[in-house]
Amino acid sequence: MLASYIDQAMELAVYEIIENEQTYWGEIPSLQGVWANHQTLEGCRRELREALSDWLALRLHLGLTIPVIAGINLNELTKPV
Numbered sequence: 001m002l003a004s005y006i007d008q009a010m011e012l013a014v015y016e017i018i019e020n021e022q023t024y025w026g027e028i029p030s031l032q033g034v035w036a037n038h039q040t041l042e043g044c045r046r047e048l049r050e051a052l053s054d055w056l057a058l059r060l061h062l063g064l065t066i067p068v069i070a071g072i073n074l075n076e077l078t079k080p081v
Contacts, residue, residue: 008070030067
């Protein structure tokens with residue numbers, strides 16, 4: 001479930017090149033604070049995936065709400081069984 005969520009969230013990522021810095025900027029607009037930049041597009045994708053993983057881990061640890069993406073609701077992971 002977690003890997004699927006990350007894959008689906010990465011599909012929502014947008015990238016742009018920052019001309020004056022000659023770097024790439026990437027973000028997932030629906031997930032506030034999930035962004036990355038790197039000198040290459042592939043590096044930016046890797047950094048963004050790592051930022052997303054860290055963001056998810058922190059939100060799960062703190063019990064904060066995580067937006068549902070592609071029908072995947074990670075908030076159910078924090079509910080008592």
